[in-house]
Amino acid sequence: xxxxxxxxxxxxxxxxxxxxxxxxxxxxxxxxxxxxxxxxxxxxxxxxxxxxxxxxxxxxxxxxxxxxxxxxxxxxxxxxxxxxxxxxxxxxxxxxxxxxxxxxxxxxxxxxxxxxxxxxxxxxxxxxxxxxxxxxxxxxxxxxxxxxxxxxxxxxxxxxxxxxxxxxxxxxxxxxxxxxxxxxxxxxxxxxxxxxxxxxxxxxxxxxxxxxxxxxxxxxxxxxxxxxxxxxxxxxxxxxxxxxxxxxxxxxxxxxxxxxxxxxxxxxxxxxxxxxxxxxxxxxxxxxxxxxxxxxxxxxxxxxxxxxxxxxxxxxxxxxxxxxxxxxxxxxxxxxxxxxxxxxxxxxxxxxxxxxxxxxxxxxxxxxxxxxxxxxxxxxxxxxxxxxxxxxxxxxxxxxxxxxxxxxxxxxxxxxxxxxxxxxxxxxxxxxxxxxxxxxxxxxxxxxxxxxxxxxxxxxxxxxxxxxxxxxxxxxxxxxxxxxxxxxxxxxxxxxxxxxxxxxxxxxxxxxxxxxxxxxxxxxxxxxxxxxxxxxxxxxxxxxxxxxxxxxxxxxxxxx
Amino acid sequence: xxxxxxxxxxxxxxxxxxxxxxxxxxxxxxxxxxxxxxxxxxxxxxxxxxxxxxxxxxxxxxxxxxxxxxxxxxxxxxxxxxxxxxxxxxxxxxxxxxxxxxxxxxxxxxxxxxxxxxxxxxxxxxxxxxxxxxxxxxxxxxxxxxxxxxxxxxxxxxxxxxxxxxxxxxxxxxxxxxxxxxxxxxxxxxxxxxxxxxxxxxxxxxxxxxxxxxxxxxxxxxxxxxxxxxxxxxxxxxxxxxxxxxxxxxxxxxxxxxxxxxxxxxxxxxxxxxxxxxxxxxxxxxxxxxxxxxxxxxxxxxxxxxxxxxxxxxxxxxxxxxxxxxxxxxxxxxxxxxxxx
Numbered sequence: 001x002x003x004x005x006x007x008x009x010x011x012x013x014x015x016x017x018x019x020x021x022x023x024x025x026x027x028x029x030x031x032x033x034x035x036x037x038x039x040x041x042x043x044x045x046x047x048x049x050x051x052x053x054x055x056x057x058x059x060x061x062x063x064x065x066x067x068x069x070x071x072x073x074x075x076x077x078x079x080x081x082x083x084x085x086x087x088x089x090x091x092x093x094x095x096x097x098x099x100x101x102x103x104x105x106x107x108x109x110x111x112x113x114x115x116x117x118x119x120x121x122x123x124x125x126x127x128x129x130x131x132x133x134x135x136x137x138x139x140x141x142x143x144x145x146x147x148x149x150x151x152x153x154x155x156x157x158x159x160x161x162x163x164x165x166x167x168x169x170x171x172x173x174x175x176x177x178x179x180x181x182x183x184x185x186x187x188x189x190x191x192x193x194x195x196x197x198x199x200x201x202x203x204x205x206x207x208x209x210x211x212x213x214x215x216x217x218x219x220x221x222x223x224x225x226x227x228x229x230x231x232x233x234x235x236x237x238x239x240x241x242x243x244x245x246x247x248x249x250x251x252x253x254x255x256x257x258x259x260x261x262x263x264x265x266x267x268x269x270x271x272x273x274x275x276x277x278x279x280x281x282x283x284x285x286x287x288x289x290x291x292x293x294x295x296x297x298x299x300x301x302x303x304x305x306x307x308x309x310x311x312x313x314x315x316x317x318x319x320x321x322x323x324x325x326x327x328x329x330x331x332x333x334x335x336x337x338x339x340x341x342x343x344x345x346x347x348x349x350x351x352x353x354x355x356x357x358x359x360x361x362x363x364x365x366x367x368x369x370x371x372x373x374x375x376x377x378x379x380x381x382x383x384x385x386x387x388x389x390x391x392x393x394x395x396x397x398x399x400x401x402x403x404x405x406x407x408x409x410x411x412x413x414x415x416x417x418x419x420x421x422x423x424x425x426x427x428x429x430x431x432x433x434x435x436x437x438x439x440x441x442x443x444x445x446x447x448x449x450x451x452x453x454x455x456x457x458x459x460x461x462x463x464x465x466x467x468x469x470x471x472x473x474x475x476x477x478x479x480x481x482x483x484x485x486x487x488x489x490x491x492x493x494x495x496x497x498x499x500x501x502x503x504x505x506x507x508x509x510x511x512x513x514x515x516x517x518x519x520x521x522x523x524x525x526x527x528x529x530x531x532x533x534x535x536x537x538x539x540x541x542x543x544x545x546x547x548x549x550x551x552x553x554x555x556x557x558x559x560x
Numbered sequence: 561x562x563x564x565x566x567x568x569x570x571x572x573x574x575x576x577x578x579x580x581x582x583x584x585x586x587x588x589x590x591x592x593x594x595x596x597x598x599x600x601x602x603x604x605x606x607x608x609x610x611x612x613x614x615x616x617x618x619x620x621x622x623x624x625x626x627x628x629x630x631x632x633x634x635x636x637x638x639x640x641x642x643x644x645x646x647x648x649x650x651x652x653x654x655x656x657x658x659x660x661x662x663x664x665x666x667x668x669x670x671x672x673x674x675x676x677x678x679x680x681x682x683x684x685x686x687x688x689x690x691x692x693x694x695x696x697x698x699x700x701x702x703x704x705x706x707x708x709x710x711x712x713x714x715x716x717x718x719x720x721x722x723x724x725x726x727x728x729x730x731x732x733x734x735x736x737x738x739x740x741x742x743x744x745x746x747x748x749x750x751x752x753x754x755x756x757x758x759x760x761x762x763x764x765x766x767x768x769x770x771x772x773x774x775x776x777x778x779x780x781x782x783x784x785x786x787x788x789x790x791x792x793x794x795x796x797x798x799x800x801x802x803x804x805x806x807x808x809x810x811x812x813x814x815x816x817x818x819x820x821x822x823x824x825x826x827x828x829x830x831x832x833x834x835x836x837x838x839x840x841x842x843x844x845x846x847x848x849x850x851x852x853x854x855x856x857x858x859x860x861x862x863x864x865x866x867x868x869x870x871x872x873x874x875x876x877x878x879x880x881x882x883x884x885x886x887x888x889x890x891x892x893x894x895x896x897x898x899x900x901x
């Protein structure tokens with residue numbers, strides 16, 4: 001019996017899959033380092049489902065969404081292109097109808113989905129992991145699977161619709177007003193908005209003020225982040241603080257330390273990261289600088305809006321203005337969906353899986369509850385109701401050995417058919433006009449301008465110029481190394497990185513497009529972001545002084 | 561003898577749409593309806609074609625498009641093509657006999673009004689609605705400047721979107737059905753719009769008039785809060801909301817600029833009851849003629865006596881109630897084009 005496929009039916013098969021498509025790209029943003037088997041199973045099955053669902057629901061004229069495969073812990077994806085011209089035209093007619101709700105009632109759609117998905121999370125949380133029967137726990141796990149599938153449907157439907165509007169807005173700004181998405185005026189138009197992720201940061205800042213008021217300043221300042229919780233438990237004031245903090249965690253702390261993985265604790269289980277952020281806010285002192293920044297940005301935005309609207313002929317404003325409003329929602333959506341969708345669902349997956357993992361350990365089928373991440377749902381089901389009857393260790397052992405192997409050999413960035421090169425493959429992505437390919441996966445290619453004599457060339461994610469010491473951060477757990485005034489250098493960033501943006505002067509990321517996390521958050525904090533430099537984390541070392549000029553897309557290493 | 565390519569508004573009507581473009585044909589039609597429009601003339605689509613062929617610009621564009629046909633499917637290349645084509649056009653001067661004829665008609669216009677070097681507006685007048693930017697030049701003051709601005713309006717037909725549209729439909733790229741309107745600038749005391757239907761509710765029993773000091777641009781663009789008069793069509797009774805109008809658009813040496821409204825008239829109504837009733841009367845007539853609610857633009861001249869001071873510059877069927885949906889549908893259509901680039 002062969003039981004070792006991680007994602008049955010969707011394991012990468014070089015012969016057949018390269019016959020289907022000449023190029024498969026590694027999703028380096030989400031699947032490096034390689035996934036645990038259970039997480040990979042969820043992602044490959046349902047992200048794939050969601051992308052095809054979204055593309056089909058909206059009848060995107062040129063693409064049927066994406067296909068995914070699993071290979072050694074990596075997610076590989078390729079476009080499913082619409083083949084005939086006739087079909088494209090047919091789909092275009094349908095698309096015009098399908099996209100209308102986005103134009104007419106964007107907030108209604110998004111708020112409706114948020115409500116729906118939060119309702120599902122509440123229902124999942126109503127199962128008590130300690131007291132529930134095995135049957136109920138398994139039922140909770142099945143519901144989690146369905147929630148994950150639904151989450152990806154909402155995710156991709158919204159993302160396709162939202163980003164299409166954003167791209168059109170970029171095009172129209174270029175055409176009617178002569179500005180593109182590397183222009184500071186453009187960035188001003190799309191910044192200065194609050195969103196859920198910032199609201200969470202603000203709550204953390206409020207807790208820093210509370211800690212000061214409660215006389216807990218020294219405790220925070222003198223403790224390392226992992227010790228803060230136990231130190232708080234030692235005093236009455238500390239316990240009261242912690243109690244309220246955990247209430248907040250139960251509301252908004254359902255997020256993962258690594259966005260696309262489930263083997264690290266959520267904030268609810270281990271509040272070390274958010275308590276560390278409270279500490280950072282105490283050290284920094286002063287007001288929540290995003291408030292002032294936002295005020296400034298919204299004023300600048302109104303000014304920039306006027307500037308652009310004045311260039312648009314009066315009779316075109318009837319549609320241009322709603323388009324602008326829609327594009328402005330892209331940034332908010334881009335941040336909020338991480339919070340409400342990916343992070344929260346993955347936290348629910350972890351919660352449900354660990355509950356079963358503990359039962360399996362108790363029944364003797366596993367050595368450690370976290371070993372459940374090396375099983376896939378069919379194997380969980382096998383032992384779900386009668387865990388005492390099944391020894392799952394042999395499966396775990398082999399998968400764990402594989403997983404360790406994956407961690408040591410990086411997955412190739414693309415798997416290509418013979419005779420097909422990466423440039424050709426990228427050209428196919430760009431030509432598809434798939435909004436996710438354009439705005440998230442590929443991004444604009446940097447222009448190398450030798451006359452600027454820069455060390456790295458990228459694109460402008462957020463305008464501005466800054467100089468300071470570089471801080472190269474590869475994973476979230478190194479974030480506490482970031483210091484006030486640093487310039488962050490990373491492969492890419494995600495919502496758990498947001499709080500450090502209040503401390504840094506600039507950002508350089510290897511990959512990203514104008515709707516990637518670093519660009520959106522950089523704009524909100526008014527700091528320069530240079531993206532798509534490809535080799536930043538390779539060429540820059542922590543501590544080196546660097547200068548970034550996002551307006552020109554250049555990075556200079558000052559002390560080589 | 562070369563074909564006639566300049567027509568006075570009073571010689572035009574809506575039948576001339578293809579020849580002179582919608583705006584000019586409309587001004588002609590308004591004249592036929594007895595509405596006072598600013599005096600002026602239309603340059604026909606044939607005038608444009610003649611310029612393109614005699615100046616050599618048409619040939620340059622054809623050559624450029626043939627050489628670049630492959631790459632013109634990319635939007636960046638279309639943007640570049642637009643720039644190039646506008647350069648080809650704007651770098652040419654008008655063939656001498658065309659220039660002469662244009663100057664002669666301009667002189668006639670100056671004579672008719674009795675002002676040498678009369679200030680005119682030069683506006684594009686497309687025969688088909690083409691989304692995008694079409695230029696308007698205000699306050700053009702001599703024959704050479706006029707010549708130059710007419711050429712620029714022709715060049716403005718080459719927006720990226722227009723190019724993409726023509727390529728997609730397999731139309732010849734250098735053919736643009738564009739006419740030009742040349743008309744006297746009114747010395748605007750105040751200006752605004754009148755709608756013979758309430759746009760928010762679709763109520764056709766009342767007329768809404770909006771106006772501000774200075775030129776009409778400030779009202780049309782929606783940048784200021786104008787005075788608003790809602791007039792009952794049957795009895796003529798009206799409600800008015802007089803706003804503090806702090807800014808207005810005025811002529812400048814070249815073109816226009818936004819300037820401050822003198823403080824003492826900011827809160828004064830910009831039209832008097834007599835003018836209001838005259839505007840409503842004409843609007844109702846035009847609505848009755850077309851049997852369809854109208855959206856019209858008026859200007860009141862500072863120098864002429866009532867009622868000769870009221871000029872009409874635009875009349876078109878009013879978009880109402882369904883307007884929002886139309887914009888949404890148009891936006892949806894634009895979004896679908898994102899996939900075609």
